[in-house]
Amino acid sequence: MSAMTAPAAERTLPFEIAIQVEADDWTGAGMPDLDALAARAASATTAIVALETVPGSEVSLLFCNDATIRDLNNRFRGKDKATNVLSFPGDEPSEGPMGPLIGDIALAFETICRESSELGIPFDDHLTHLIVHGLLHLFGYDHIFDEDAAVMEPLETRILATLGIADPYASATFAMDQ
Incomplete structure (x- = not known):
């Protein structure tokens, strides 16, 4: 899969975003507008990664808690821990x-x-990064092997830079769960 910048006229999202908020913490005081943040992350991602979709395509975002994600991680990845x-x-x-x-x-x-x-x-910056990261996985990118990470991580950094968000991989303490 290759990454390329789409012309400005084509930067409308090629899919709908369906949001489900399962955990009340996401709607508390000081929380970001999840619709706007998700749209901004998706727009920046699809401006860099050209994506052709069928009409009516959708990405769904579930804003949950650690208990739910731990259950999903255990059921689908065999890892009994939150991520x-x-x-x-x-x-x-x-x-x-x-x-x-x-x-x-x-x-x-x-x-x-x-x-x-x-x-x-x-x-908000960390959440935006994780939405971009998740979208790239849906688009076929991965980071399990070093050669795949060498493609995906700089792509994330480039997308986040367009949003004014610092390189998350510049810190030696940050590593995505694999």
Whole structure:
């Protein structure tokens, strides 16, 4: 999969974003507008990664808690622990456009809060990074092997830079759960 910048006229999202908020913490005082933050992250991602989709395509975001993401991580990855983000690709990839179900992304409030505090970065920036990270997984990118990470991580950094967010991989303390 190659990354390229889409012309400005084509920067409308090639998919809808469906948001489900399962944990009340996501709607508390001081929390970001999740619709706006997700749209901003998706727009920046698709401005760099050209993505062809079928009409009516969708990405769903589940804003949950650690208990829910731990259950998902255990059921689908065999890891009985909470994590910050999980991505579940939808329809089987083909040679043509993606969709209509591009996939689902789950984000865990407590883990993201803790990590942003430990890393000393704004919560909104960390959440944006994790949405971009999740989207790239749905688009076929990975970081399990070093050669894949060498493609995905600089791409994330480039996307985040367009949003004014610092390189999350510049810190030796940050590593995505594999």
